[in-house]
Amino acid sequence: MPTLSNKVVLITGAARGIGAETARALAAKGSKLVLTDVDEAPLRELGLELGDSAVTVVADVRDLTAMEAAVDEGIVKFGGIDLVLANAGISSYGSVLQVDPETFARVLDINILGVFNTVRATLPSLIERNGYILVVSSLAAFAPCPGLAAYNASKAGVEQFANALRLEVAHQGVDVGSAHMAWIDTPLVRDAKEDLGAFREMLDVMPGPFGQTMTVDKCVDAFVDGLEGRKRKVYVPRWVAFAGHFRSVLNSAVADRALLKHVPRLLPKMDAEVAALGRSTSKRNIAR
Numbered sequence: 001m002p003t004l005s006n007k008v009v010l011i012t013g014a015a016r017g018i019g020a021e022t023a024r025a026l027a028a029k030g031s032k033l034v035l036t037d038v039d040e041a042p043l044r045e046l047g048l049e050l051g052d053s054a055v056t057v058v059a060d061v062r063d064l065t066a067m068e069a070a071v072d073e074g075i076v077k078f079g080g081i082d083l084v085l086a087n088a089g090i091s092s093y094g095s096v097l098q099v100d101p102e103t104f105a106r107v108l109d110i111n112i113l114g115v116f117n118t119v120r121a122t123l124p125s126l127i128e129r130n131g132y133i134l135v136v137s138s139l140a141a142f143a144p145c146p147g148l149a150a151y152n153a154s155k156a157g158v159e160q161f162a163n164a165l166r167l168e169v170a171h172q173g174v175d176v177g178s179a180h181m182a183w184i185d186t187p188l189v190r191d192a193k194e195d196l197g198a199f200r201e202m203l204d205v206m207p208g209p210f211g212q213t214m215t216v217d218k219c220v221d222a223f224v225d226g227l228e229g230r231k232r233k234v235y236v237p238r239w240v241a242f243a244g245h246f247r248s249v250l251n252s253a254v255a256d257r258a259l260l261k262h263v264p265r266l267l268p269k270m271d272a273e274v275a276a277l278g279r280s281t282s283k284r285n286i287a288r
Contacts, residue, residue: 004228005030008078010071012036012061012118013088015043017186018136021220022085027053029224034074034081036067037088061088061114067121081125083227084133086118086158091151091188093196098271104150111154115161123169130173132230134223135162137178139240142247143210145202146263147270166232177226179234180244183213195277198270205266207258209239 009026013019015037023033023046033054037043040058047056055077057070074081089111092103115135126133138155145152159178166176183189183203192199203211219236226234235241249255 003030004083004224006032007082008032008034008074008080009083009085009227010034010036010074010081010118010122011085011087012114014056015039015046017188018184018216018219018223019085019087020046021216022087022223023050023054025220025224026227031083032078034070034078036061036070061117062109064117064120067117071121071125075125080129081122082129082131084118084122084126084131085136085223085227086115086133087136088114088118089136089154091148091192093147093192093199094271094274095147095267096149098275099150107150108154108157111151112157112161115158119165123174126174127169127172132175132177132227133162133165134177134179134226134231134234135159135165137162137180139180139182139210139243141178141180142244143250145206146259146267147198147202175230175232177231177234179223179226179236180240181219181222181236182209182240183211184219184236185213185215189213196270196273198266198273202259202262202266202270205259205262209237210243 004026009031011019011023011033014023014035016039019037023035027033027050033050035043035046035054035056036059038058038060043056043058047054055073057073059066059070061067071081090107092099092107119133125131135158137159140148140152141155141159162176162178169176205211214237222234222236233241235244243250
């Protein structure tokens with residue numbers, strides 16, 4: 001298996017959560033890091049912590065020019081980009097009928113166009129160095145949840161983006177994977193649980209393991225393993241792979257019954273809670 005030592009890894013959404021912890025794990029393995037986020041203070045602190053092994057760049061993934069500038073800084077510092085973790089993402093909460101349209105669009109801009117901009121900016125260097133891209137999708141790509149339509153749509157979208165990209169760049173020596181996680185205990189999920197009682201209740205009524213939350217370290221270990229092994233798919237935890245294989249069942253009328261009986265009660269409650277908060281996005285621009 002290839003080593004991560006001295007490999008240059010670009011991570012978006014790196015200031016907190018999974019992005020920051022993955023950066024720390026990669027630095028411990030000897031990787032060089034190009035870290036981007038819109039949240040300047042924690043990004044700067046992480047850069048100081050990691051020292052010469054990292055360069056930090058405040059950049060919005062929605063801005064292709066900004067991402068190209070971040071890549072240029074990484075190339076100047078380390079010579080090129082070998083691996084990419086397209087991790088930046090947000091979520092929104094509330095029904096399609098009630099969600100703020102601008103919020104809905106922002107989720108798609110960050111979660112889909114942000115991945116495109118990240119890939120577009122890094123591809124020339126990745127082609128030159130036979131690199132690898134890991135696009136962060138989700139279990140949500142194939143297991144829908146009412147009240148999270150924008151998030152579900154965006155994560156399904158980036159999975160197919162990764163699948164199409166893989167076909168385009170394989171002959172140029174670049175490998176592409178997508179990561180699919182269940183609920184991870186990041187600030188994004190903790191904020192939603194804290195702010196929205198309906199979200200907590202929705203997790204409680206999800207069948208089997210679908211509502212369970214796991215620790216960040218399990219996700220980080222899987223991401224590091226995926227980057228090192230240039231994996232086609234990364235699943236956290238492993239049972240998510242079975243969910244992916246049986247996605248047609250998860251989207252069947254039979255499977256719908258598990259949540260349909262709760263939607264009339266929980267979705268209006270979620271809409272009311274979101275309205276009371278005066279927003280329908282998470283507090284931080286991070287990926288779960």
